[in-house]
Amino acid sequence: MVKSNLQRILNSHCFAREKEGKQKPFTTMADLSIGICDMIGNMSLHSSSTRGPGPLWCSDAPLPPLKIPGGRGNGTRDHTPSARPLYSDRKLTVTEEPAGNGRPGILHFQSRPTVTKTIQWDAVLSSSALYVEIPLDPLPEGSKESFAALLEYAEEHLKVVGVFVCFYKNRDDHAKLVRTFSYLGFEIVKPGHALVPPRPDVFFMAYNFDQDSSDEE
Numbered sequence: 001m002v003k004s005n006l007q008r009i010l011n012s013h014c015f016a017r018e019k020e021g022k023q024k025p026f027t028t029m030a031d032l033s034i035g036i037c038d039m040i041g042n043m044s045l046h047s048s049s050t051r052g053p054g055p056l057w058c059s060d061a062p063l064p065p066l067k068i069p070g071g072r073g074n075g076t077r078d079h080t081p082s083a084r085p086l087y088s089d090r091k092l093t094v095t096e097e098p099a100g101n102g103r104p105g106i107l108h109f110q111s112r113p114t115v116t117k118t119i120q121w122d123a124v125l126s127s128s129a130l131y132v133e134i135p136l137d138p139l140p141e142g143s144k145e146s147f148a149a150l151l152e153y154a155e156e157h158l159k160v161v162g163v164f165v166c167f168y169k170n171r172d173d174h175a176k177l178v179r180t181f182s183y184l185g186f187e188i189v190k191p192g193h194a195l196v197p198p199r200p201d202v203f204f205m206a207y208n209f210d211q212d213s214s215d216e217e
Contacts, residue, residue, distance in 0.1 A: 083108065087157060092149040109150045113142030121150055129195055130160045134167040134177060155209050162208045164189070164196065169203045181205045 087094040092111055099105035107130075109121040119142055123132040132150070154160050165181055167174070178188070182205070189196055189204035196204045 087153065091145070092153060094153060109146070109153070111142065111146035111149060113145070117142065119143055119146040121147070123150075125158060125160070128159075128161040129164055130154045130158060130162075131164045131166060134165055136171070138173065151207070161210060162206055164204050164206050166196075166202055166204045169201055174203065178203070178205070181207075 083095045083097045085093070085095050086107075092109060095108045095110070097106045097108070104124055107123045107125060109123065111119045113119065117140065119140065121132050121135070123130050125131075151163060154163055165186060167177060171177070182188075184207070186205040186207045189206050191198070191200070193204070195206075
């Protein structure tokens with residue numbers, strides 16, 4: 001179970017980057033003009049009509065643009081007022097933007113470590129896996145607790161088999177993110193994996209819940 005891994009997450013000193021001086025408010029998607037989440041969801045919409053196990057990533061389908069649906073074009077995401085609440089407790093609030101107009105449904109996981117700070121993870125649910133986009137901004141203090149709550153919700157409520165995290169390879173903190181998520185139990189996904197789209201500019205790592213469950217039995 002994922003709970004066996006939560007203490008390791010909470011004890012990870014490399015998950016949040018400490019900064020001295022005044023911190024700017026953290027907005028996960030505020031400066032993002034492209035979204036990996038949308039690419040994953042759109043690829044499933046463009047897949048072939050031949051049904052098979054798992055998401056149908058169609059290698060010969062045209063790659064959809066990496067653009068946030070509903071964005072204004074200036075890096076600001078328009079969160080639709082139709083987003084419906086799915087879950088809320090003291091640690092985590094989950095809402096969903098339903099699919100429509102050629103764009104995928106997107107899950108928003110929000111935590112509020114303080115009154116003025118909001119941490120948000122955007123994700124796409126496809127088949128039995130959850131795909132989480134790592135925000136471009138440095139992960140702030142409180143991110144490890146927020147991500148632990150996301151993992152717990154994914155296993156207990158979404159009943160997914162695994163969670164994929166994805167981020168662009170040209171990020172300055174690429175190596176740091178790989179070390180961090182490797183420490184948390186994520187494994188690097190090799191190119192050509194059946195459950196991820198063929199994108200050489202995007203790095204994927206996977207966490208399998210079955211591993212924890214089998215260890216406890």
